[in-house]
Amino acid sequence: MTDNNERLVYLSGQFVPESQAKISIFDAAVNLGHCVTDSSRTFRHKAFKLKAHIARLYQSLKVARIDAGIDPDEMYRVTEELLERNLQLYDASDDCWIVHNVSAGMSPMGPNPEQSSSATIMIANQPLILTGWQKYYHVGCHAVTPFSRQIPSQSLDARIKNRSRMFHTLAEQEVKLVDPDAQSVILDTDGFVAENKGGNVFIVKDGVVKTPTSVNGLAGITRETTLEICQTQEIPFEETRLLPYDLYTADEVFFTSTPYCLMPATKFNGLPVGDGTVGPIAKQILQGWQELTGVNIVEQADSQI
Numbered sequence: 001m002t003d004n005n006e007r008l009v010y011l012s013g014q015f016v017p018e019s020q021a022k023i024s025i026f027d028a029a030v031n032l033g034h035c036v037t038d039s040s041r042t043f044r045h046k047a048f049k050l051k052a053h054i055a056r057l058y059q060s061l062k063v064a065r066i067d068a069g070i071d072p073d074e075m076y077r078v079t080e081e082l083l084e085r086n087l088q089l090y091d092a093s094d095d096c097w098i099v100h101n102v103s104a105g106m107s108p109m110g111p112n113p114e115q116s117s118s119a120t121i122m123i124a125n126q127p128l129i130l131t132g133w134q135k136y137y138h139v140g141c142h143a144v145t146p147f148s149r150q151i152p153s154q155s156l157d158a159r160i161k162n163r164s165r166m167f168h169t170l171a172e173q174e175v176k177l178v179d180p181d182a183q184s185v186i187l188d189t190d191g192f193v194a195e196n197k198g199g200n201v202f203i204v205k206d207g208v209v210k211t212p213t214s215v216n217g218l219a220g221i222t223r224e225t226t227l228e229i230c231q232t233q234e235i236p237f238e239e240t241r242l243l244p245y246d247l248y249t250a251d252e253v254f255f256t257s258t259p260y261c262l263m264p265a266t267k268f269n270g271l272p273v274g275d276g277t278v279g280p281i282a283k284q285i286l287q288g289w290q291e292l293t294g295v296n297i298v299e300q301a302d303s304q305i
C-alpha cells in the first residue's frame, strides 16, 4: 500500500513508490558494478544544468557500452516529470538531489555474465541534506590525502561517472582515520592531485584559482560552473597539474560538488592552509553561486541545523 506522501521513483519505464521500487539481485549493477550514474540538484525547485548532466550520463553510457534504450530527450522528460510529481512533498525552502543510475540490465550467471538484457534505468530525487557539510562553510574542513590512489584512467577513466564506488569509499574511510572532519584529496599513481571521492579540488595561489584538468578526475559540472563564475567575476584561473606541495603552500583550498557547490578546506594534512580561515575567493565564488541560482547555499545549509 502507498500513500500520497510517498515519493515516486522512475524505474525502467514506470513511476513507482520508493518503497516498492525493486531491482533483481542478478542486475548488472549488483553482480558486476556495471552501472553508470549522474547526480544533479535543484535550486528553488528547478533542476540545475540538467541537460549537461544528462549529456555526461550518455557519454558515460557510451563508453561503458550500455544502451539506455531511451534517448537523452526522453531521459530529460521523465526526470522533469518525476520532479514535478514529487515537488509537493518538498518544503519551499528545501531543494533536492536528483540521481540517475543506469545499469546494463540482467547479468546471468554463467560464461557470459556481461550479456545484458535491456538496461535498468533508476531515477530518484530526495531532499538535499547539507548538515554534514554545513560547518565547513564557516570553519573549513581538513583536506587529507588517503593511502589509496586514483584508479589510473588506463583501467577506468574517471570521466565515466560510475557506481563502482569501492575505492572512493575506502579512500574516504582512510582520511576519516586521521580526522572526522577530513575530506579526501585523492592523488593519482604519479602523485598528482586527482579529485575528492565526490568532488573536484581547487586551490588559490596569489589570486589565481587553479584546478587539475579532467585527465585524472571527473569533469565535474560544479567545477565547470565554478570556472564560469571566475570568468564572470574576473578572477583569473588555470587548469593545471597540482602536487601536494601546491596545497601546502596555497592561500586557499576548496572542493566543488553538486550538493554543496563549494566547500572550503582550512587545513591540509595537518597544516593550516593560508591563515587557517575560510578565504576571500571561496567566499566570493559562493556569492557568485547565489547570484547565479538565487539560493544562498550557506544559509540553506545553516537553516537545516
Ligand SMILES: Cc1ncc(COP(=O)(O)O)c(C=O)c1O
Pocket (backbone or CB within 6 Å): 039, 195, 196, 197, 198, 199, 200, 217, 218, 219, 220, 221, 222, 223, 256, 257, 258, 259
Ligand atoms: C568522483 C567525483 N568527482 C567529482 C565530482 C563532482 O562532480 P559534479 O560537480 O558534477 O557534481 C563527483 C560528483 O559526484 C564525483 O563523484
